Amino acid sequence: MNYDTFIDQVAQRTRTSSERAVALTRATLETLAERLTGGEVLDLAVQLPKPLQLVLKPSPRTESADRFGGAEFVARVALRAGVDEPAARDGARAVFVTLREAISGGEFDDVAAQLPRDYRELVEPAMAPGATLRRS
Template identity: 85%
Template sequence: MNYDTFIDQVSQRTRAPSERSVELTRAVLETFAERLTGGEVLDLAAQLPRPLQLVLKPSPRTEQADRFGAAEFVARVALRAGVEEPAARDAARAVFTTLREAITGGEFDDVVTQLPRDYRGLVEPAMAPGATLRRG
C-alpha cells in the first residue's frame, strides 16, 4: 500500500480530511513506536511507505518499550494530535486497521499480540481471525 492510499484509508475511517488524517496517523504511529521495542518497530516500519517509516524510526531511547496501558496510549495520541480522547481512540482504531491491511503476513498480529489485554478495544477489530492478545 502506498502512502496516499494509507492516508486515504485513515481519512475514510475517521471521516477526517486528508491533512488531519496525516496528523492523526503520525500521532498514533509515534505513540505506537514508544510502546514497542526498537526491533519490533523496525520490523513493522520495513513494510510501510517511506514517509511512515520515518515516523516509526526507533531511536536509542526507544530500544526498550515504554510499558503503558491503552488509556495512556489514547491520552498520548490525543495530546500529540490536539484532539479529544474519543477522537484519538477512533484514530487509533483507524490507523491499526489500515496498518493491518498495509503489511504482509502476520507481522501486525505478531506485534499487537504482545500488547496487554487492555488494548483489545483499539486493536482487535484490525486483527486477523484467530489472533488473540496476551493476558496482562
C-alpha cells in the same frame, strides 16, 4: 500500500480530512513506536511507505518498550494529534485497521502480541473478520 492510500484509508474510516488523518496516523505510529521494542519497530517500519518509516524511526532510547496501558496510549495520541480522546480512540482504531492492510498478517500479529489486554478495544477492530476490506 503507498502513503497516499494509507492516509486516504484512515481519512475514510474516521470520516475526516486528509490533514486530520495525517495527524492521527503520525500520532498513533509515534505512540506505537514508544510502546514496542526497537526490533519490532524496525520490523514494522520496513513494511511501510517511506514517510511513515520516518515516523517510526527507532533510537537507542526506544530499544526497550515503554510500558503504558491503553488509556495512556489514547491520551498520548490525543495530545500529539491535537484532538479529544474519543477522536484519538477512533483514529487509533482506523490506523490499526489500515496498518493491518499495509503489512503482512504475521507482522501485524507480532505487533498486537506486544500490546497488553487493555489495548483490545483499539486492536480488535483490525483483527475482526472482514476488517481489511476497504470501505468506499
